[in-house]
Amino acid sequence: xxxxxxxxxxxxxxxxxxxxxxxxxxxxxxxxxxxxxxxxxxxxxxxxxxxxxxxxxxxxxxxxxxxxxxxxxxxxxxxxxxxxxxxxxxxxxxxxxxxxxxxxxxxxxxxxxxxxxxxxxxxxxx
Numbered sequence: 058x059x060x061x062x063x064x065x066x067x068x069x070x071x072x073x074x075x076x077x078x079x080x081x082x083x084x085x086x087x088x089x090x091x092x093x094x095x096x097x098x099x100x101x102x103x104x105x106x107x108x109x110x111x112x113x114x115x116x117x118x119x120x121x122x123x124x125x126x127x128x129x130x131x132x133x134x135x136x137x138x139x140x141x142x143x144x145x146x147x148x149x150x151x152x153x154x155x156x157x158x159x160x161x162x163x164x165x166x167x168x169x170x171x172x173x174x175x176x177x178x179x180x181x182x183x
Contacts, residue, residue, distance in 0.1 A: 060168035069100030094147035103141035
């Protein structure tokens with residue numbers, strides 16, 4: 058994914074709550090070129106070193122454990138060492154997580170940028 062190539066200190070979006078998931082889905086719905094069913098990559102991936110699902114973070118920051126919130130589609134995650142990436146996939150009016158091959162062709166993705174605090178954006182030099 059090329060989040061950091063677009064904006065310094067950016068990475069695939071995290072969805073650590075239903076509110077954040079809903080916010081990102083509404084954002085996606087309002088983007089040109091995003092057709093239904095909505096399908097986009099997020100920053101959750103399987104960590105073979107931690108043996109757990111973790112959220113991507115900016116360069117130099119430690120990946121964050123998924124914690125308590127999950128939004129897996131029924132039957133997911135599929136146990137597979139090669140299906141370590143995660144996409145949101147629309148099903149009806151809802152959107153759920155599905156684990157996928159990280160090398161699966163080109164797909165939409167949602168990025169977010171690291172901030173110093175709730176009022177300031179960090180350019181990476183602060």
